[in-house]
Amino acid sequence: MSVKVLIPTPLQNLTNNQATVECDATSVEELIDALETSCPGIKARVCDDSGKPRRFLNFYVNSEDIRFLDGTQTPLADGDEVSIVPAVAGG
Amino acid sequence: MTQAIDATTHHHTHATFDKLKCKECGTEYELQAKHVCEMCFGPVEVTYDYDALRQRVSRETIEAGPNSIWRYRPFLPVQTDNPIDVGTGMTPLVNARRLARQLGLKKLYIKNDAVNMPTLSFKDRVVSVALTRARELGFSTVSCASTGNLANSTAAIAAHAGLDCCVFIPADLEAGKVLGTLIYNPTVMAVKGNYDQVNRLCSEVANTHGWGFVNINLRPYYSEGSKTLGFEVAEQLGWQLPDHIVAPLASGSLFTKIHKGFQEFIKVGLVDDKSVRFSGAQAEGCSPIASAFREGRDFITPVKPNTIAKSIAIGNPADGVYALDVARKTNGNIESVNDAEIIDGIKLLAETEGIFTETAGGTTIAVLKKLVEAGKIDPDETTVAYITGNGLKTQEAVQGYIGEPLTIEPKLDAFERALERSHTLGRLEWQQVLV
Numbered sequence: 001m002s003v004k005v006l007i008p009t010p011l012q013n014l015t016n017n018q019a020t021v022e023c024d025a026t027s028v029e030e031l032i033d034a035l036e037t038s039c040p041g042i043k044a045r046v047c048d049d050s051g052k053p054r055r056f057l058n059f060y061v062n063s064e065d066i067r068f069l070d071g072t073q074t075p076l077a078d079g080d081e082v083s084i085v086p087a088v089a090g091g
Numbered sequence: 092m093t094q095a096i097d098a099t100t101h102h103h104t105h106a107t108f109d110k111l112k113c114k115e116c117g118t119e120y121e122l123q124a125k126h127v128c129e130m131c132f133g134p135v136e137v138t139y140d141y142d143a144l145r146q147r148v149s150r151e152t153i154e155a156g157p158n159s160i161w162r163y164r165p166f167l168p169v170q171t172d173n174p175i176d177v178g179t180g181m182t183p184l185v186n187a188r189r190l191a192r193q194l195g196l197k198k199l200y201i202k203n204d205a206v207n208m209p210t211l212s213f214k215d216r217v218v219s220v221a222l223t224r225a226r227e228l229g230f231s232t233v234s235c236a237s238t239g240n241l242a243n244s245t246a247a248i249a250a251h252a253g254l255d256c257c258v259f260i261p262a263d264l265e266a267g268k269v270l271g272t273l274i275y276n277p278t279v280m281a282v283k284g285n286y287d288q289v290n291r292l293c294s295e296v297a298n299t300h301g302w303g304f305v306n307i308n309l310r311p312y313y314s315e316g317s318k319t320l321g322f323e324v325a326e327q328l329g330w331q332l333p334d335h336i337v338a339p340l341a342s343g344s345l346f347t348k349i350h351k352g353f354q355e356f357i358k359v360g361l362v363d364d365k366s367v368r369f370s371g372a373q374a375e376g377c378s379p380i381a382s383a384f385r386e387g388r389d390f391i392t393p394v395k396p397n398t399i400a401k402s403i404a405i406g407n408p409a410d411g412v413y414a415l416d417v418a419r420k421t422n423g424n425i426e427s428v429n430d431a432e433i434i435d436g437i438k439l440l441a442e443t444e445g446i447f448t449e450t451a452g453g454t455t456i457a458v459l460k461k462l463v464e465a466g467k468i469d470p471d472e473t474t475v476a477y478i479t480g481n482g483l484k485t486q487e488a489v490q491g492y493i494g495e496p497l498t499i500e501p502k503l504d505a506f507e508r509a510l511e512r513s514h515t516l517g518r519l520e521w522q523q524v525l526v
Contacts, residue, residue: 006295008294009298010127010128010129010132019299045130054131054132055390055412056115056127056128056131056132056133056134057132058291058407060291063288063291065287065393065407067392067393068393068395083291083295085291085294085295086126086127086132086294087132087407087409088126088127088132088133088134088310088409088410089126089236089290089293089294089297089306089307089310089409090236090286090287090290090293090306090307090342090405090409091306091314091341091342091343091344091345091405091408091409091410
C-alpha cells in the first residue's frame with residue numbers, strides 16, 4: 001500500500017530535505033503514524049495536542065480536502081497521493 | 092532565479108517594522124519571504140515599533156505626503172524611500188446621501204475602490220506593497236493565486252516595475268478579468284478547478300521556483316496594504332473613525348486589516364479611541380464564515396463555491412477565524428445574500444450613487460441593506476461600506492438584468508416616438524412595482 005506524501009517546506013527538515021516521502025498506510029490516520037515512524041517528530045508538528053491535524057494545516061487525498069471526505073478516517077489505496085499544505089495562503 | 096539579497100542584513104534607519112511574528116504561538120522570524128510559522132503553521136505577521144511611529148508620524152506629515160497609499164509608508168512593511176507608486180489609493184469616500192435615504196440611514200459613506208489605480212480594485216493596494224517588498228527581498232519573478240482582480244493588479248504593477256510575472260487563475264473566470272490580465276503580457280496559468288484548488292497548487296509551487304507569490308510567501312507584507320483602507324477612511328472623515336463598517340469577506344484578510352489599521356491609528360494617537368463595529372458580507376453560494384458566525388462556531392468548515400460572486404468565492408478562507416473574531420468582538424455581524432440579491436445590490440448602488448461595482452460590491456450593498464432591514468445597523472451610526480472592485484470587469488453578472496438601448500433612425504420623429512414609448516414603459520414598470 002504505497003502512498004506518496006507531499007511534504008511542505010517547513011517540515012522538510014524532518015524528511016532529510018525530501019519534498020516527497022513514500023509511506024504504507026490504509027487511512028490518513030495510519031499515514032500520520034507511519035510518517036512518525038520514518039520521520040520522528042513529525043506527528044507533533046502536524047497534529048495538535050488532541051492528535052487532530054492542526055487547524056492551519058490542510059490534508060488532501062488526490063487533491064481533495066479530507067474535510068470533504070472522511071477526515072482522518074479517509075481510506076488510502078495503493079498509488080494515492082497525499083498532500084500536506086499550510087492553510088494560510090491566498091485571498 | 093531570485094532571492095539575491097537578504098534585506099535584513101542591512102541597516103536601515105527608515106524601517107519602522109522589525110520582525111515577523113506568529114499570530115498563534117508568538118514565534119519570531121527574520122523579515123524574509125515567509126508566510127507560515129514553522130512550529131504551528133499559524134500565519135506570521137509583521138510587527139512595528141509603535142514608539143518610533145508615534146514620534147515620527149503626525150497628521151501633518153501624512154497630509155504632506157503623496158496622494159497615494161504611500162502617505163502612510165511608515166505603517167507599511169517596506170524600507171525603501173522609493174516604493175512602487177502608481178497612484179494607488181486615496182480613492183473617493185463618497186457621501187452616499189441617496190442610497191442612505193433609500194435604506195433609511197442618516198450617514199452612509201461609500202469607500203470607492205472601484206476606481207482604484209491602476210486596475211480598478213483594492214488589490215492595487217496590497218500588490219503595490221508586495222511588489223515593493225519583493226524587490227527589496229531580491230525577487231525578479233512575482234506570482235499570485237487569484238480570483239481575477241489580483242491577477243490584473245499583479246500583472247499590471249509587475250509590468251510597471253519591470254518584474255517577470257506568472258499568475259494562476261481558475262479557468263472559468265469572467266472574460267474581463269482574463270483580458271484585463273493578458274494585456275500586460277504575463278504568463279497566465281488557467282487552472283481547471285476552483286480558487287481553493289488554484290491556491291493549493293500555488294502553495295505547492297511557491298517554494299520550488301524561487302518566485303515571490305504575493306499572497307503566499309509574501310503574504311505578511313502584501314496583506315498589510317489593506318490597512319490603508321482603514322487609514323484613508325479615518326483621514327477622509329476628518330481624522331476620526333466611523334461607527335460601523337461593512338466589507339466583503341473572501342479570505343477574511345481585508346476585513347481584519349481594516350481593523351488593524353484603525354487600531355494602529357488609535358495606538359499612535361492619530362485618532363481618538365472609539366469602538367467601530369465590523370460587519371462582513373458573503374455570497375450565500377460561498378459563505379463558510381457567515382455560516383460559522385450564525386452557528387456560533389469558532390472554526391470554519393470549508394465549502395465548494397457556487398456563486399456569481401467569483402472574486403470572493405473562497406471556500407477555505409485563510410483568515411476566516413480572525414474575521415469571525417473581529418466581527419464578534421466589535422459587536423458586528425456576518426451575513427450572506429443570494430445571487431439575485433447581489434445583482435439587485437449592484438443595480439441599487441449604480442442607480443442611487445452612480446457607482447458601478449462588481450459582484451463583491453453587490454454582495455456588500457445587499458448585506459448592508461439586509462442588516463439595516465434587520466435593525467442591525469442603527470440609522471444614526473456613521474456607516475462606511477467598502478466597494479472593492481469595478482463592475483466593468485464582471486459584465487456577465489448583470490447581462491440580462493438591465494435595460495436595453497432604444498435603437499432609432501437618425502430622425503426627430505423617431506426620437507419623439509421612442510421617447511414616448513420609453514415613458515410608457517417606465518410608467519408600466521412603476522405600476523408593476525406598486526401592484
